[in-house]
Amino acid sequence: MQLLTADSKSSRLPYKWIVVLVVIFGSFMSILDQTVINNALPRLQSAFATDLNNLQWVITAYTLAQGVITPTTAFFANRLGTKRFYVIALAFFTLGSALCGLAWNLPTLIVFRVVQAIGGATLFPLAITLLFYEFPPHQRGLATGIVSISALMAPAIGPTFGGYIVTYAEWPLIFYINVPIGIIAIVMALLLLRERRSEERMQFDLPGFLLAAIGLAAILYALSSATTSGWNNSLVLVTLIGGLCSLALFVVVELRIANRGKQPLVDLRLFANGPFLSSNIANALITFGFFGSLILAPIYMQDLRGLNAFQSGLFTLPLALASVLAAIVGGRMVDRFEPRVVLFPGLLLMGLSTWQLAAATLTTSYPWLLLVFAVRGLGLGCLLQPLTVSALSTVERQQYTQASSLNTVIRFVFTSLGIAVLATLVQSRAAVHISNLAQQLKSGTHGALLQVHQQGLTLAVQDAFWLSLVAFVLAFIAVCFIRVQKATPQQQGELSEQAVQQHA
Structure with a gap:
């Protein structure tokens, strides 16, 4: 084990690559669990004898907890040390996963999902922080590309794995699968990671935390509830407006704390950094367009084309394989160049695939759909890690955790926003299309009415994909404003030498 320990100076594998091997487990688990449960909801509904309105709290509670906990990443990493906090987060996530598999009713499952989310919320921002500490700027694209394999594979494999469990196995396996992976990740982190502590001790920003927690929880709750209750529901409107007001007050409080020279919970002055701002605007739009539209594929494949959950999930495999390839090359x-060289082709591929999905009908061939999903995967693989690199390209080292956690919060919020908006759009547009088609129908037979319903829902799904395409067009414009200067060979050599001296 001497060649593999974190403190060994004669390690054959450079420490920075050991960090990659360790964090890839945690980031994969945390993102996989956000998607794997979606296809299992019908099985959970049957197992707990409940309706979908109550069951959606299994997802909503997880999202709410993540949104509340993620902004605290920088504080706990500062006070506990990055390694120790990473291990604690892994332990919470693994324990929560085991408890979820043991849940005996819906309330206990929701509580255990919160425990799971407390750990999962910080795993990805901590992974990015650990990487950016160890890799010089001219190697961060490759490093985040490799780790992004987990982030890209998880949402693609999740529906397939969840669909298999729904079709052929028992639902607790969804959660139990995380336990051995989590144990391996904890052991690797304990043995291989080096502790990193900040010399400057942060004080906990309680007012900022309360305002952020209330604001994010209210907004995420409103966005999640809008998919079932509708946007005109009074509770949805009250919580959404209240959440926005809380976040507005949060901005005022955090800027005031920062201007006094103290450390805020989230340093919003990061948005004065041009690459960080432009990258996160693009990140928000791409997250809305892609992760929000993940709900559309199961509707199309299962409700309209008659596939089961497992068969529907298999269509995401070309997306996963293509995204991995694109992430490594990208x-x-x-x-070698700069992020926009990869981002522009990625957005073009994503836009092309979205356009084709917006044109998909009830008779579109399955081989063509597989090709479209593969093109979508190539586009996705060219987007996530270049945006992370560009966002943190000019951020100070001591702000890596702040910046990466803020980047993650934006992704949480706009994933929920995308799902809420697109789900509501499908429901409302389906009713309009079905009504219009029914008025044109001369015969009212059962078969004709079923055809009208299917055609109306197909048109509604197409409308939702068109809205996603608009988001990608706006993201293309935002990427035009990203300006990241590539380090010169001399600067790259100096940074590499500094990294060697720091960790020798």
């Missing part, structure tokens, strides 16, 4: 290109 990471090298980001290091």
Whole structure:
């Protein structure tokens, strides 16, 4: 084990690559669990004898907890040390996963999902922080590209794995699968990671935390409830407006704390950084367009084309494989050139695939759909890690955790926003299309009415994909404003030498 320990100076594998091997487990688990449960909801509904309105809290509670906990990442990493906090987060996530598999009713499952989310919320921002500490700027694209494999594979494999469990196995396996992976990740982190502590001790920003927690929880609750209750529901409107007001007050409080020279919970002055701002605007739009539209594929494949959950999930496998390939190649290109060289082709591929999905009908061939999903995967693989690199390209080292956690919060919020808006759009547009088609129908037979319903829902799904395409067009415009200067060879050599001296 001497060659593999974190403190060994004669390690054959450089420490920075050991960090990659360790964090890839945690980031994969945390993102996988956000998607794997979606296809299992019908099985859970049957197991707990409940309706979908109550069951959606299994997802909503997880999202709310993540939104509340993620902004605290920088504080706990500062006070506990990055390694110790990463291990604690892994332990919470693994314990929560085991408890979820043991849940005996819906309330206990929701509570255990919160425990799971407390750990999962910080795993990805901590992974990015650990990487950016160890890799010099000219290698961060490759490093984040490799780790992004987990982030890209998880949402693609999740529906397939969840669909298999729904069709052929028992639902607790969804959660139990995380336990051995989590134990391996904890052991690796304990043995291989080096502790990193900040010399400057942060004080906990209680007012900022309360305002952020209330604001994010209210907004995420409103967005999640809008999919079932509708946007005109009074509770949805009250919580949404209240959440926005809380976040507005949060901005005032955090800026005032920062201007006094104290450390806020979230340093919003990061948005004065041009690459960080432009990258996160693009990140928000891409998250809305892609992760929000993940709900559309199961509707199309299962409700309209008659596939089961497992068969529907298989269509995401070309997306996963293509995204992995694009992430590895794109990471090298980001290091060699600059992020926009990868981002522009990625957005074009994503836009092309979205356009084709917006044109999909009840008779679109399955081989063509597989090709479209593969193109979508190539686009996705060119987007996530270059945006992370560009967002943190000019951020100070001591702000890596702040910046990466803020980046993650934006992704949480706009994933929920995308799901809420697109789900509501499908419901409302389906009613309009079905009404219009029914008025044109001369015969009212059962078969004709079923055809009208299917055609109306198909048109509604197409409308939702068109809205996603608009988001990608706006993201293309935002990427035009990203300006990241590539380090010169001399600067790259100096940074590499500094990294060697720091960790020798």
